[in-house]
Amino acid sequence: MVFELTEEQRMIQEMARNFAQKEVLPKAAELDETGRFPDELVRQMGELGFMGVAIPEEYGGAGMDNVCYAIAMEEIARACAATAVIMSVNNSLACDPILKFGTEEQKKKYLVPLASGKKLGCFGLTEPGAGSDAGSQKTTAVRQGDQYIVNGTKNFITNAPQADFCVLFTMTDKEKKHKGITAFIIDMKWPGITVGKHEKKLGINASGTASLIFEDVKVPAANRLGNEGDGFKIAMHTLDGGRIGIASQALGIARASLEDALAYGKDRKQFGQPIVNFQAIQWMLADMATEIDAARLLTYRAAWLKDRKARHSKESSMAKLYASEAAMRASVKGIQIHGGYGYIKEYPAERHFRDAKITEIYEGTSEIQRLVISSALIKD
Amino acid sequence: MRFEFTDEQLQIEEMVRSLAQNEFAPRAAAIDAESRYPEENMRQLAELGLLGMLFPAEYGGSDAGPVSYGIVVREVAGGCAATVVGMAVTNMVGEAIYRFGTVEQRRKYLPALAAGKGAGGFGLTEPSAGSDAFAIATTAVPDGDSYVLNGSKAFITNGSRACVTIVMAVTRREPKKEISAFLVEPGLPGFSVGKPEHKMGLRGSDTVSLSFDDCRVPKENMLGAPGEGFRIAMSTLDGGRIGISFQAIGIARAALAEAIAYARDRKQFDRPIADFQAIQWMIADAATELDAAQLLAFRAAALKETGKPFTREASMAKVFASEAGNRACHKAVQILGGYGYTRDYPVERHLRDVKVSTIYEGTSEIQRVVIARELLR
Numbered sequence: 129m130v131f132e133l134t135e136e137q138r139m140i141q142e143m144a145r146n147f148a149q150k151e152v153l154p155k156a157a158e159l160d161e162t163g164r165f166p167d168e169l170v171r172q173m174g175e176l177g178f179m180g181v182a183i184p185e186e187y188g189g190a191g192m193d194n195v196c197y198a199i200a201m202e203e204i205a206r207a208c209a210a211t212a213v214i215m216s217v218n219n220s221l222a223c224d225p226i227l228k229f230g231t232e233e234q235k236k237k238y239l240v241p242l243a244s245g246k247k248l249g250c251f252g253l254t255e256p257g258a259g260s261d262a263g264s265q266k267t268t269a270v271r272q273g274d275q276y277i278v279n280g281t282k283n284f285i286t287n288a289p290q291a292d293f294c295v296l297f298t299m300t301d302k303e304k305k306h307k308g309i310t311a312f313i314i315d316m317k318w319p320g321i322t323v324g325k326h327e328k329k330l331g332i333n334a335s336g337t338a339s340l341i342f343e344d345v346k347v348p349a350a351n352r353l354g355n356e357g358d359g360f361k362i363a364m365h366t367l368d369g370g371r372i373g374i375a376s377q378a379l380g381i382a383r384a385s386l387e388d389a390l391a392y393g394k395d396r397k398q399f400g401q402p403i404v405n406f407q408a409i410q411w412m413l414a415d416m417a418t419e420i421d422a423a424r425l426l427t428y429r430a431a432w433l434k435d436r437k438a439r440h441s442k443e444s445s446m447a448k449l450y451a452s453e454a455a456m457r458a459s460v461k462g463i464q465i466h467g468g469y470g471y472i473k474e475y476p477a478e479r480h481f482r483d484a485k486i487t488e489i490y491e492g493t494s495e496i497q498r499l500v501i502s503s504a505l506i507k508d
Numbered sequence: 509m510r511f512e513f514t515d516e517q518l519q520i521e522e523m524v525r526s527l528a529q530n531e532f533a534p535r536a537a538a539i540d541a542e543s544r545y546p547e548e549n550m551r552q553l554a555e556l557g558l559l560g561m562l563f564p565a566e567y568g569g570s571d572a573g574p575v576s577y578g579i580v581v582r583e584v585a586g587g588c589a590a591t592v593v594g595m596a597v598t599n600m601v602g603e604a605i606y607r608f609g610t611v612e613q614r615r616k617y618l619p620a621l622a623a624g625k626g627a628g629g630f631g632l633t634e635p636s637a638g639s640d641a642f643a644i645a646t647t648a649v650p651d652g653d654s655y656v657l658n659g660s661k662a663f664i665t666n667g668s669r670a671c672v673t674i675v676m677a678v679t680r681r682e683p684k685k686e687i688s689a690f691l692v693e694p695g696l697p698g699f700s701v702g703k704p705e706h707k708m709g710l711r712g713s714d715t716v717s718l719s720f721d722d723c724r725v726p727k728e729n730m731l732g733a734p735g736e737g738f739r740i741a742m743s744t745l746d747g748g749r750i751g752i753s754f755q756a757i758g759i760a761r762a763a764l765a766e767a768i769a770y771a772r773d774r775k776q777f778d779r780p781i782a783d784f785q786a787i788q789w790m791i792a793d794a795a796t797e798l799d800a801a802q803l804l805a806f807r808a809a810a811l812k813e814t815g816k817p818f819t820r821e822a823s824m825a826k827v828f829a830s831e832a833g834n835r836a837c838h839k840a841v842q843i844l845g846g847y848g849y850t851r852d853y854p855v856e857r858h859l860r861d862v863k864v865s866t867i868y869e870g871t872s873e874i875q876r877v878v879i880a881r882e883l884l885r
Contacts, residue, residue, distance in 0.1 A: 129575055130510035131807045137509070195509050390883060410880035417883055418804075418824040425803035426796075429511045446796040495785075502788035505768055505795055 131425075133199070140181075140196045144203035147176060152207035159210055159334035160479050165290055166334055169211050174245015178204070179218050182435075183227055187235050188244035194369070194431035198376040202424075205380025206387075209483035210334035212380060216373035217286045218242060222249020225295050225366045226313065229354045238293055238313050250291035251370075252282040252314070252340055253363050260496050262297075263306030263360060267342065269298035276300075276312065276347045281324075282340040286490070289323050289336035291316055295366075296342075297359050309359030313351045320345035331482030368441050369434060370491045371448035375427040378448075378455035378487040379420065385455070385462030385480045386416045392475070393465050403465070412461040420458065423451035442504040449497035452487035459484040511803075513579070520572065521579045527552060528587025533762075536588040539712035540857050543704075545669065546712050549591040553584070554624025559598050562747075563606035568619035574747070574809040578754045582802075585758025589861035590712030592758065594627055596751040597665045601628025601674055604744045605691070608732040613691060617672045626671020630748075631661040631692070631718055632741050639874050642738060646720060648677035648688060653727050655679070655690065657698070657720035663868070667716035668701045670694065674744075675718070675725075676737045687737035691729045698723030709860030746819050747812060748869045749826040753805035756833030756865035757798055763840035763858040764794050770844050770853075787843055794836035801829035820882040827875035830865035837862045 133141065152169055159166055173179055181197040183189025190196075197219060205212035226239045241247035258264045267280025278298055285294075294314040301308030314321070324339030354362050390413060393404040403409050426447040433440035459481040463470035470477040488494045513521065532549050539546050553559050560569035561577045572580075577599065585592040602621045605628075606614055621628050637643040646659025657677055667673065673692045680686035692699060702717035732740050768791060771782035781787050804825040811818035837859040841848035848855045866872045 129513065129806045129810045131810050133509065394884070404880075404884055407877075410884075411876050413883055414827075414876035414879035417879060418828050421807075421821075421824055422800035422804055422828055425807060426800050428509055429799075429803060432509050432511050443799075446799055449792070450796050450800055498789050498792035499785075501792035501795060502782075505791055506772060506782045506788070 133195075136192060137196055137199055140192060141199045141203065143176065144178070144200040147172070148203045148207035152204060152211055156208035156211075157473070157476065157479070159208060160331075161333075161473070163333040165336050166208075166211050166214070169208075170214055170248065171245065173204070173211075173215055178215055179245035180223050180239075180243025181219055183219075183223050183239065183243040187227065188240035188242070189223065193435045194372060195428055195435065198372055198427050198431045201373055201376035202380040202383065205377040206384050207380075208334070209377060209381050209480075210332040212377045213286055213332055213335045213486075214248075216370065216377055217251060218245075218249045220370035220373040221251035221366055222293065222295055224369045225311070225353060225362055228365065229311070229358070229362050230313070233350070234313060234353070242293060247292035248287055248290050250285050250287040250294045251366070252285055252294045252296040254282060254284050256281060256283045260493055262363060263309070265297060265299040265309055267296075267298045269300050269310055269312065269347065271300070271349070274349045276349065276352070278312070278314075278320075278342045278345040278347055280342050282342075284327065284337055284490075285340050286335055286337055288338040288340050289326060294340070295353065297363055300356050304357060306360040307357050309363070310356045311353040311359040311362045312347050313353055314345070314347060318345055318347070330485055331479065332486055364441075367491055368444045371444040371497075372427060372431050372434065374487055374491045375423065375430070375444075375447040375451035378451040378484065379423055379427060381480050381484045381487065382416065382420045382423065382451070382455040382458040385458040385477065385484075386413065386420060388476055388480070389413065389416070389462040389465040392469070409465055412465060416458045416461055419454040423447070423454045426450050442501055445492070445497040445500040448487075448492065449494055449501065452484070453494060455484040455487055513575075517576050517579055520576050521583065523556070524558070524580050524583040525586075527556070528583045532584065532587030532591055536590070537851070537854065537857065539588060539590055541851070543706075543711040545714055546588060546591045546594070549588060550594060550624050550627070553591070553595055554622070557622065558584075559595060559624050560602050560618065560622025561599050562603035563614075563618055563622075567606065567614050568622035569602065569606070570622075574750060574812040575806060578750060578805060578809045581751050581754035582758035582761070585755045586762040588712070589755065589759050589858075590710045592755050593710055593713045594666055594669070596748070596755060597630055598628040600744060600748045600751060601630055601672065603747060604630075604674060604740060605672070605731065607743075608689070608736070608740050609691075612728070613731065617691065620671050626694075627666035627669040627714070629664055629666045629670035629673030630744070631664050631667075631673050631675040633661060633663050635660065635662045639871055641741065642685070642687070644676055644678060644687065646675070646677040648679050648690060648725070650679075650727070651724070654724040655727060655730070657690065657692075657723040657725055659720050661718040663705065664716055664718050666714050667718055668704070669714045673718070674731060674740075675720075676741055679734055679737075686735035687741070688734050689731040689737040689740045690725050691731050692723075692725055696723055696725065707864075709857070709863055745869055746822045749822040749875070750805060750808045750812065750818075752865050752869045753801065753808070753822075753825040753829035756830045756862055757801050757805060759858050759862045759865075760794070760798055760833035760836035763837045763855050763862075764791070764798065766853065766855050766858075767791065767794075767840040767843040770847070781843070790839040790843060794839050797832035798836055801825070801832045804828050820879055823870070823875040823878040826870065827866075827872045827879070830862075831872060833862045833865055834859075
């Protein structure tokens with residue numbers, strides 16, 4: 129058991145923290161208020177290697193490990209959760225499946241620009257009728273010679289309005305149910321693809337979320353990711369990694385809640401003394417800090433297992449479940465410590481609360497994480 | 509970052525798990541029902557070198573280090589919680605004597621503790637000094653080549669079994685209160701042991717009050733320097749809290765394993781209750797929280813092992829593990845339903861045994877004070 133960060137991990141932590149505090153944090157309130165996509169931050173993150181942290185350098189990434197990825201994600205999310213999810217989707221949901229399942233040509237053509245941050249990726253799995261039940265895909269891909277014809281609608285796709293490429297899931301053999309799902313790499317410029325309405329959300333406002341409509345989109349067979357029928361396996365593997373990213377995002381939000389509440393509580397005087405002198409406040413701070421540390425250890429453990437190519441489904445789900453719910457609790461306490469000031473937009477506490485909520489929902493709801501964890505334990 | 513045990517730690521884990529599961533677990537119900545001190549378990553622990561894990565071989569110890577020690581506490585707790593608390597306090601006392609004692613004191617007590625010739629006791633708490641430990645009233649007044657102790661101690665684990673007890677007493681009141689630590693042996697005139705407490709859980713462990721009535725303790729039995737007692741006590745408890753974390757984790761893991769086995773087997777509405785999400789949710793939450801608790805506890809142990817500060821981390825581990833352990837044991841009783849409430853299954857004992865972990869060696873409230881203080885620095 130070694131709990132110390134490596135030299136490289138400390139380095140990226142410092143680099144990400146500096147960037148997040150100097151460049152991202154000052155913009156976070158404005159990004160939240162306007163819902164503007166932070167093009168300039170995404171470009172800067174690309175230059176820093178943050179858009180493909182755990183992707184090898186030969187494929188355009190930073191060539192670091194997944195613990196580094198988790199560390200960088202936490203720092204960006206500490207400053208702005210919306211910017212962090214743009215990064216997480218590109219790293220975990222676009223780059224990672226192409227690295228693991230893509231051909232050499234696919235990697236050169238798509239992974240290199242994605243991981244280097246020159247292009248942006250999205251992940252098309254969710255549909256209006258397929259949320260937690262991801263296997264019930266209605267989008268179809270029908271083979272015609274050396275291409276597939278894709279039709280259907282995807283829902284709640286993060287980065288959809290800005291993405292250049294999409295890792296898309298379709299049904300190629302309905303009879304086989306989830307074993308009939310096939311994945312493709314889609315160029316968003318192809319004819320027949322429409323970006324639907326941009327969702328108005330409770331939080332993570334600066335990240336683009338939209339539906340994607342596919343009408344007779346011709347996809348070359350060379351863009352198939354893996355074999356026909358591999359799609360569900362690819363999606364589940366990808367989400368195992370994605371959950372590490374979301375756990376880290378939740379950690380960053382929780383830490384923001386704690387650090388902001390701590391600063392406010394030291395400053396704010398009631399009954400003639402700083403409110404942090406009261407045990408009622410101290411208890412909340414102590415619980416936030418303890419749960420954040422627990423969440424971080426669960427997250428690093430999952431990332432470390434992924435780096436060793438060991439099984440990590442259960443551990444990723446534990447990290448995601450615990451970190452997201454801890455972030456929610458921390459953000460509620462953060463507002464409470466600020467009192468009335470926590471309810472108004474002059475302070476970031478209410479933003480943390482709105483941003484935290486999504487982490488319990490996307491990339492597998494808390495309910496799906498509990499299913500993954502309990503089935504691993506009961507079947508063992 | 510490396511989330512795995514060394515080969516040596518894996519060997520210790522396997523050895524102690526097999527001892528705890530094959531020997532201790534089958535005796536645990538009777539030890540609880542009869543409130544019987546688990547003498548035979550202590551003997552086996554001594555034979556395997558598990559009573560002196562935190563000091564070196566030259567004093568009879570095995571110097572296995574805090575991480576291995578955590579593994580051992582967790583595994584023994586999974587077999588018999590009443591056994592682990594006696595073992596843990598003995599190890600903690602041995603470590604304190606090694607760290608703060610003279611060579612003579614080490615030679616005199618450590619081999620005896622490691623060999624299980626007697627347990628170790630830690631006498632800090634008093635009837636009116638629990639969380640407010642600095643408020644102790646027991647006094648030690650120098651007189652010739654002795655200190656004369658007067659006062660009483662409460663809730664002392666191993667108190668009637670100890671071959672040596674570290675007793676904290678006030679050696680100066682003005683201008684500044686000073687506490688010193690003493691190594692007290694049984695049989696000293698004026699030193700008496702009270703009735704065993706009737707406890708909710710850990711019924712096989714020895715918990716008594718101690719009284720000192722003009723009890724003369726030789727000056728060479730002072731542990732550390734005059735006035736160093738409170739620092740010794742706090743530093744000892746930092747390590748003790750890691751032990752209690754693993755104790756709670758071990759008990760709760762046993763309860764969770766029992767609940768999972770039961771849920772697979774028990775049929776209602778024509779299928780195993782493990783098929784129901786209501787049951788799955790409880791299992792998932794208990795397992796996630798216990799994994800988080802273990803990571804916090806191993807982190808504190810690893811910091812201790814490498815000589816780094818770990819006060820805040822030990823308090824985090826202790827408050828989290830003890831509270832998560834309680835929640836997990838509650839869920840286990842709930843999953844077993846009416847059967848969980850009977851003594852035919854061990855989960856009601858696990859619930860009674862785990863309860864004290866949020867109380868002793870610093871209540872949850874004291875842990876939160878420590879964590880908040882560190883945050884506000």
